[in-house]
Amino acid sequence: xxxxxxxxxxxxxxxxxxxxxxxxxxxxxxxxxxxxxxxxxxxxxxxxxxxxxxxxxxxxxxxxxxxxxxxxxxxxxxxxxxxxxxxxxxxxxxxxxxxxxxxxxxxxxxxxxxxxxxxxxxxxxxxxxxxxxxxxxxxxxxxxxxxxx
Numbered sequence: 001x002x003x004x005x006x007x008x009x010x011x012x013x014x015x016x017x018x019x020x021x022x023x024x025x026x027x028x029x030x031x032x033x034x035x036x037x038x039x040x041x042x043x044x045x046x047x048x049x050x051x052x053x054x055x056x057x058x059x060x061x062x063x064x065x066x067x068x069x070x071x072x073x074x075x076x077x078x079x080x081x082x083x084x085x086x087x088x089x090x091x092x093x094x095x096x097x098x099x100x101x102x103x104x105x106x107x108x109x110x111x112x113x114x115x116x117x118x119x120x121x122x123x124x125x126x127x128x129x130x131x132x133x134x135x136x137x138x139x140x141x142x143x144x145x146x147x148x149x
Contacts, residue, residue, distance in 0.1 A: 001042045001060075001063055001064065002014045002015075002016050002042050002130075002131070002132065002133075003131075003132070003133040003134070004059065004063045005042060005044050005056070005059065005063075006131075008046075008051060008055075008056065008059055009050060009051055010046050010047045010048075010049075010050030010051025010055075011044060011045070011046050011051065011056075012045045012046055012047055013044075013045040014042050014043070014044050014045075015042065015043045015045075015122075015124050015125075015130065016040070016041075016042055016124070016125040016129045016130055016132070017040075017041055017042070017043055017122050017123050017124045017125045018031050018036075018038040018039065018040060018041065018079075018122075018123045018125060019038060019039060019041045019043075019085055019119070019120050019121070019122050019123070020037060020038055020039045020041075020083065020085065020117060020120050021036040021037040021038030021039075021120075022036060022037055023036040023038070024121070024123070025123055026038055026123060027126070028125060028126055028129065031079050032077065032079060034077050034078050034079065037078060038079055038123075039078070039079055039080075039081055039083045040079050040080060040125070041083070041085065041122070043122050043124075044056060053090075053091055053094055054094055054098065057084070057094065057095060057098050058098075060084065061098070061102065061107075064082060065082075065108075066082040066108065066112045066113060066114040067108050067109070067110035067111060067112055067113060068082075068110075068113065069081065069082075069113045081113070081115060082112075082113055082114040082115070083114060083115040083116075083117060084114060084115070084116050084117070085117055085118070085119040085120065086116065086117070086118060086119060087119045092116065092118075095116050096116060099112065099114065099116065
């Protein structure tokens with residue numbers, strides 16, 4: 001997700017990290033254990049004069065499978081759940097509105113399992129997780145999304 005969000009027009013920064021768990025400053029190994037309840041997330045800082053929160057949500061829905069509980073591709077575990085952490089009541093309202101619309105349109109072939117939760121403390125992931133695809137250009141990314149530039 002980080003690489004694709006970085007390509008989005010109006011995105012100023014993207015940081016990989018962890019949110020939604022019970023352990024302060026978790027390590028990747030602790031998060032992968034499933035015992036901390038953290039989700040692997042990206043924190044997106046953006047210019048709302050250039051890109052709207054709703055446009056970022058549209059990108060989110062297009063770059064992952066929101067119908068597989070605790071799974072993204074070959075990655076399995078609670079840390080891979082589909083989740084949106086909102087920071088304001090307006091973000092919550094926008095996310096819920098789009099989620100309802102996607103469910104009404106039956107855009108996905110299975111029920112959407114994405115959780116919507118208030119933002120919690122964010123812990124940046126280790127440096128080797130940041131800009132992963134830039135550091136590992138031969139890594140395979142199966143995401144297919146029309147990213148705005």
